[in-house]
Amino acid sequence: KNQVEQSPQSLIILEGKNCTLQCNYTVSPFSNLRWYKQDTGRGPVSLTIMTFSENTKSNGRYTATLDADTKQSSLHITASQLSDSASYICVVYTGTASKLTFGTGTRLQVTL
């Protein structure tokens, strides 16, 4: 069964600190992996898209890594801000199924 698992389920960090979110997937065949940010009550917004051949990709303070051999990805957030408080969702796209498989997300709370 195609699955995307994320950890931790929730995380609280102090403003200015760094954090790393994990994503493991069993989705096959693999086409690309995406990280989305979802603010409460809003739709998901894309942060990065990574294909099989890409190991790392940055978008401002967000850096995603991908290890296609171990089927693991991580999202590193540097110098966190209060506005980073949101759910971060790992999504895998399977080329043949033409649909996105979503993880359940990590709820991040950044506090003062």
Add this chain to the structure above:
Amino acid sequence: NAGVMQNPRHLVRRRGQEARLRCSPMKGHSHVYWYRQLPEEGLKFMVYLQKENIIDESGMPKERFSAEFPKEGPSILRIQQVVRGDSAAYFCASSSGTGYTEAFFGQGTRLTVV
């Protein structure tokens, strides 16, 4: 260039009524996806449509739910005879193609069945 537009943003229905959720994709996008998000849960795929065609409806409940994406106008997700368990946020996403192409999400419709 407006983003993906969903309406209404909030919808309240009594048990047994029908709910119609609308999604206007981004200009130039011909692929539409519908997802349901229950409270405290992740998004679950429901259906994938292209203009006038249902490509994959493997996530749609077998009864009461239907979706369409006509040649003209928005995509419609229709829920007949709603029950309390249908209360959820329903998100629509659109893209210009498959594969690497970006999928953009709307703000969602929050359905409450009372």
